[in-house]
Amino acid sequence: MLRLGLGSSTRPLFSGFARPATRQFSSLRPQSRILDAVKQRTAAIKKNGLFSRSYMQEPNVIRQQASTPSWQRTALTLGGLAGTAVVVNGFLNRETRDGYTAGEQALLHETFKYTAGGLVLTALAARQMFRSGVAFRLMTANPWVVLGVGLVGGIGTMMGTIYTSPDKPIQKHLFWLAFNACQAVTLSPLYFFAPAILGRAALYTCMSVGALSYVGATAKSDQYLYLGGPLLAGLFVVAGASLAPMILPMGMRSLAISESISLYGGLAVFSGFVLYDVQKILQHARIAEQRGVRGDAIAESLSLELDMINIFIRIVQILAMQGGGNRK
Incomplete structure (x- = not known):
């Protein structure tokens, strides 16, 4: 009786432990088979080199597609800029043109050459600085520091270029x-x-400056030289409108008016400066011929270069506003 009691009492105990263990062990077998199949499939994929093609070659294709159009458009922009300067130079100063003396023609030739060269160097240097991160640091820096350093550096080097004698070519x-x-x-x-915005702005700038240069160079008299005073007054108005949002608290309407004056007013002012500077070059050439001295083409090119840069900046801003501010 005691044996039967122990046997009957222990049988359910051992049977209860044995069955769950058997069910748990049997349930792990399909998982192990699935894991083995996944490992075999992964080894086959690695052996065939599918991972290397999908993860190493596709990013290179993507980078190539993203970088190639940018360089092409940049090259077209620079080529159009230099080509337009050469065409304008040849059109204004061709040998069959009447009314220019030898000194005027020589000074116009050299001035347009230095203007085109300076713009190309500026564009290439700006591109390199953008790629090296200088542009990002400028955007995050204090605007007053950037403005002060830019004005001091630009005005200082410009005055050094103007007041250095042409007899010192290396220093100049x-x-x-x-x-x-x-x-x-x-x-x-x-x-x-x-x-695309930069390319269009460069094209529009070259077209407008070329047309204005032609008008200024073919004028029958020095009538545009009398625009110096009004243009200088307009320049101060444009500069004040550009600096007003940084100094004065302005509402949305006042800010829009100030921005319009800076953009469209500045575009008109610097377009007038192109007419003024072209006729000033011709006047300086005549004075140099009378005095028997050599004209300073490098100093003359700075004014035209600044005119084109300011016109280009405003056209870029106008195109960006029309296109919704498309950026890279």
Whole structure:
């Protein structure tokens, strides 16, 4: 009886422990088979090199597709800029043109050459500074510090270029290169805009400056030289409208008016400066011929270069507002 009691009491106990263990062990077998199949499949994929093709080659294709159009558009922009300057130079100063003396023609030739060269150097240096991160640091820096350093550097190198005698070509060219470098620093954030906007702005700038240069060079008299005073007054108004949002608390309507004056008023003012500067070059050429001295083409090119840069900046802003501010 005791044996039967122990046997009957222990049988359910052992049977209760045995069955769950058997069910648990049997349930792990399909999982182990699935894991083995996954491992075999992974080993086969690695052996065939599928991972290397999908994870190493596709990013290169994506990077190539993203970088190639940007360089093409940049090259087209620079080529169009230089080509337009050469065409304008040849059109205004061709040998069959009447009314120009030898000194005027020579000074116009050299001035347009230095203007085109300075713009190309500025664009290339600004592109390199943008790629090296200088533009991002400028955007995050104090705007007053950037404005002060830009003005001091630009004005200082410009005055050094103007007041250095042409008899010191090395020193004069060093000041000229430093001036273009200062302009490149301040212009490098423009590469945040889409290349299509920059290309269109460069094309419109070259077309407008070329047309204005032709008008100024073919005028029968020095009538545009009398615009110096009004243009200077307009320049102060445009500068005040540009600096007003940084100094004065302004509402939305006042801010819109100030921005319109800075953009469209500045576009009109610097377009007038193109007419003034072209006729000033011709006047300086005549004075140099009368005195028997050599004209300073490098100093003359700075004014045209600044006119084109300011027109270009405003056209970029106008196109960006029309296109919804498309950026890279």
